[in-house]
Amino acid sequence: MIDTTALTIQETCSLIASKQIKTVELTHSFLDRAKKLNSKLNAFITICEEIALKQAEKIDDLISDNQSLGPLAGIPVGIKDLYLTKGIKTTAGSKVLENYIPVYDSTSIARLKEANVVIIGKTNLDAWGHGSSGENSDFGPTKNPYDLTRVPGGSSSGSAAAVVSDMCLAAFGTDTGSSVRLPAAFCNLVGLKPTYGRVSRYGVIAMASSLDSIGHFTKTVYDNALVLNVTAGYDPRDSTTSQDKVSDYTKDIQKGVNGLKIGLPREYFKDLDKDIKKITMDAVKKLENAGASIQEVSLPHTQYAVATYYIIQPSEVSSNLARYDGIRFGFARDKFGQEAKRRIILGTFTLSSGYYDAYYLKAMKVRRLIKEDFNNVFKKVDILICPTSPSLPFKLGEKVNNPLQMYLSDIFVVSQNLAGVPSLSVPCGFIRNLPVGMQIVGPHFSEKLLYQAGYTYEQETKWYERKPKMGN
Amino acid sequence: MSNSKYQPVIGLEVHIELSTQSKMFCTCSADYFTKEPNTHTCPVCLGLPGALPVPNKKAIEWCVMIGLVLNCQIPLFSKFDRKNYFYPDLAKGYQISQYDKPFCVNGSITLSNGKKIGINRAHMEEDTGKLTHATIDGKRVSLIDFNRSGVPLVEIVTEPDFESAQEATEYLKYLQRIVRYLGVSNADMEKGDMRLEPNISLRKVRDIREVKKVQKVTQVAQELPPYKVEVKNINSFKFVEKAINYELERQSELLDKGQTPVQETRGWNEQKQVTLSQRSKEEAHDYRYFPEPDLPPLSFDHAYIQGLKEKLPELPDAKLKRFAKQYRLSLYDAQILTRDRNLADYFEEAAKAAKVHDIDAKQIANNIINKKPDIEKILPATFVEQIYETSQVATIPSEKLDKIVQDVLAKNIQAVEDYKKGKENVIMFLVGQVMNNIPEKVDANLIKKNIEDLLK
Incomplete structure (x- = not known):
């Protein structure tokens, strides 16, 4: 019998379409695994067994009736508990929304349902998306499947842990300033932060609206492109989505990198950990061997990115969390955790009259410079390669008492959110048995190019084959 | 005002609810008056998690048209901002409004006494829900109706150029007439379509005279008093007049005693015929405005604005002049006929139909003014026929x-x-x-x- 949990989306789709496996069976096997592993990993806040099986039956009916199928028919997915799912509890990882059942589906969920996915459950996260480790969840931290004493990265902690431990084949996250890419790097996954405006934010609980990007995790680059085909595109309900046509991201994914100009931003490599630097440069070398040309480039305002991010982001957070006053839904404000309170206070301060100019307005000006850095560098090169995290997955509890240290985990990943450019984090090896990721960053709406580069590298290395030893 | 020692300094903020079909940022019906509570709602106007605003093009167009009529400049770049404050009727915990880049700026209108009143700005925002306090099953409760939440509002702010309650009411009546002419609002005060907030202060006339000697008249005359009193949310022209006059009296008494009135927000109490303090400066909100990240900035081009200019209907003043000239009506008759755009249109239709019977437009005007036909029910041509028949006998x-x-x-x-x-x-x-x-x-x-x- 085929071990269905170890398949990719690409493989599973063909098995379902050719009727070699039934969706209900597939769903059962993933549900079983999810239920079994969740006590160890705490990846899911809610496992929706009944709903999942009902969805699976419906898909099997479609198949037996020879009806047309959505592109992700039968694929079991995990959804970060920040996406509104009609009729399924959506907590944002916070006790404030512990009992909140949405009345509508987010646009992404609606598109995924149309694509006939099976939703296995809602995944754990740092409450409201505030965090880089998953430890800020009001429902307990998620563990890293490669080392249960370490964090899986955050804030989309549960989504990453769920995919890499084969509890589902893809999972959805949000990336406001690391939250898909950092967990992808810490969990040996492919994680996309799409261009701001490429995927609708409608119905995803807002963290910082000008930065929030709706991304996802998969094991392989091809799978990742397959999923973006479903979620990408203009949404009349989100005024910030682009009306630009969506390409088929899987088409020409094997094109290769011959002639591609790759830039290495020196600011990202300057004081980089030796081992991470080496592993990243090895990856660059592989792309060079595949025909890409490499040059050093500069993003001169990189050093201001974290400071800028930690003014703009809490400012927007303080406004976005105002509606959670417990008057009509959810619980009262005293249920907010430490980190949310910290950001509300920070953001309220930086927007206050008398401080606005010095903080928020200044930060917005620096943001513009950071954006220009990227615009300028993409006149010289096609894509950038840089590390995703300055460190390996750290120990649970290691940084919880030092928020500043925690914020610095995002040092390589916030600039892309400030600039709105897309970034794909792909696995680039292991150090001391812990996964390492690297980012492929491109100009706005260059996701296709990022996938081509990522795919080329993945063919050389296939790091996704190295699974965590979770036992079955 | 009886006291001539002080010169009134009055400005007006007016909120006008637009009569668009849908709300400002969602597709819910904006027609909420007397509707069953919370039936015109959706995730957006309820401020549910994850919901995002999508601007109503029509409302923006109408706001710009109001600005054009008030002779405003329409900047090509504009944006929405969030105004953050807590109140249970404010679904999102912030109101989407416009802060430093409103759609319309620097306009002016001229009063009948020839005085020019500056229009500081006209901007677009959304209305809030409505709170009702009631006792249900012996329990005192507060109920929120979100039908009004997200209904488009235009806020028009004048410079503090009015010097009397009469000037203020003349402007308000003019404003009401033009928005009705534009067909962008019913401007029905009783339904809350038009809400008035005068801000009132007094400056000492003596100061001006003293400074005349040092020849800096204009500068000092334009200097504003060190305080201002805002009277909130008044829904009748009469009350505005009373509130202004009451405030001028109250403030001059304080100034006479050598005191400076407190900068504060007051409310008009119709029963007691007084204004009462609601909020002092110390309690004033810090709204923490910042650009609304859910809505990209807007840029207009000249062609768009030109297009709107061409769309503007003939306005009351121009129509009055034309009626007097074209139909040789008395100014008085022309005034009556142009007070309401529908009546004016009715007259013109009737005057046109009357040509068949060689009836003079003047006669039509007289008949409309004296007989007051129900213009909703009797077609202009029918009305002309009636006039014709009664006049037939003489022939x-x-x-x-x-x-x-x-x-x-x-x-x-x-x-x-x-x-x-x-x-x-x-x-x-x-x-x-x-x-x-x-x-x-x-x-x-x-x-x-x-x-x-x-x-x-």
């Missing part, structure tokens, strides 16, 4: 009429005798007899006069 050839009258008198000798004996009522019987002999509708008075003449 019966007098020889023909004389002959019929003579015949009737000859056949009713007894009646004629009675009349001559002083029974004057009999004449109406004779009139009736004459009318029976004429197929068309005839003016009874004309016949009566004819008979009287013959029997003299």
Whole structure:
């Protein structure tokens, strides 16, 4: 019998379409695994067994009736508990929304349902998306499947842990300033932060609206492109989505990198950990061997990115969390955790009259410079390669008492959110048995190019084959 | 104002609710008045998690049109901002409004006394829900109705250029008339379509005179008093007038005593005929405005604005002048007819239809003003027909009429005798007899006069 949990989306789709496996069976096997592993990993806040099986039956009916199928028919997915799912509890990882059942589906969920996915459950996260480790969840931290004493990265902690431990084949996250890419790097996954405006934010609980990007995790680059085909595109309900046509991201994914100009931003490599630097440069070398040309480039305002991010982001957070006053839904404000309170206070301060100019307005000006850095560098090169995290997955509890240290985990990943450019984090090896990721960053709406580069590298290395030893 | 030691400094903030079909940022119906509570709602106007606003193009267009009528400049770049504050009727915990880049700036209008009133800005925002406090099953509760939440509002802010309550009300009536002319709001005060907030302060006239000696008149005359009192949410022109006059009196008394009135927000209390303090400066909100990240900034081009200019209907003042000239109406008649755009249109339609019967526009005007036809029910052409029919009688050839009258008198000798004996009522019987002999509708008075003449 085929071990269905170890398949990719690409493989599973063909098995379902050719009727070699039934969706209900597939769903059962993933549900079983999810239920079994969740006590160890705490990846899911809610496992929706009944709903999942009902969805699976419906898909099997479609198949037996020879009806047309959505592109992700039968694929079991995990959804970060920040996406509104009609009729399924959506907590944002916070006790404030512990009992909140949405009345509508987010646009992404609606598109995924149309694509006939099976939703296995809602995944754990740092409450409201505030965090880089998953430890800020009001429902307990998620563990890293490669080392249960370490964090899986955050804030989309549960989504990453769920995919890499084969509890589902893809999972959805949000990336406001690391939250898909950092967990992808810490969990040996492919994680996309799409261009701001490429995927609708409608119905995803807002963290910082000008930065929030709706991304996802998969094991392989091809799978990742397959999923973006479903979620990408203009949404009349989100005024910030682009009306630009969506390409088929899987088409020409094997094109290769011959002639591609790759830039290495020196600011990202300057004081980089030796081992991470080496592993990243090895990856660059592989792309060079595949025909890409490499040059050093500069993003001169990189050093201001974290400071800028930690003014703009809490400012927007303080406004976005105002509606959670417990008057009509959810619980009262005293249920907010430490980190949310910290950001509300920070953001309220930086927007206050008398401080606005010095903080928020200044930060917005620096943001513009950071954006220009990227615009300028993409006149010289096609894509950038840089590390995703300055460190390996750290120990649970290691940084919880030092928020500043925690914020610095995002040092390589916030600039892309400030600039709105897309970034794909792909696995680039292991150090001391812990996964390492690297980012492929491109100009706005260059996701296709990022996938081509990522795919080329993945063919050389296939790091996704190295699974965590979770036992079955 | 009785006291001439002080010069009133009055500005006005007016909120006008637009009568668009849908709300400002969602597709819910904006027609909320007297509707079952919370039936015109969706995730967006309820401020549910994850919901995002999508701007209503029509509302923006109408806001710009109001600005154009108020002679405002329309900057090509504009944006929405969040105004953050807590109140249970504010679904998102912030109101989407415009802060430093409103759609319309630097306008002006001229009052009938020739004074120019500056329009500081006109911007777009969304309305809030509505709180009701009630007792249900013996429990005191607060109820929120979100039907009004997200209904488009235009806020128009003047410079503090008014110097009396009369000037302020003239402006307000003008504003009401133009938004009705534009067809962008019913501006019905009782329904809350138009909410008025005067800010009032006084500056010492003495100061100006003193400074005249040092020849800095203009500068000091424009210097604003060190305080201002805002009276919130008034829903009648009468109340605005009363509130302004009350404030001018109250403030001048304080100034007489050597005190500076407190900078604060007050409310008009109609029962007590006074303004009462609501909020002092210390309690004023810090709204923490910042650009609304959910809505990209807007940029207009000249062609768009030009297009809107061309769309503007003829406005009351221009229409009044044209009516007086084109139809040779008295200024008074023209004023009555142009007060309401529908009535003005009705008159013009009728005047056009009247040409068929060679009826003068002036006569149509008189008929409309005196007979006040129900313009909703009677078509202009029908109204003209009615006028025509009643005027027809006068055109019966007098020889023909004389002959019929003579015949009737000859056949009713007894009646004629009675009349001559002083029974004057009999004449109406004779009139009736004459009318029976004429197929068309005839003016009874004309016949009566004819008979009287013959029997003299």
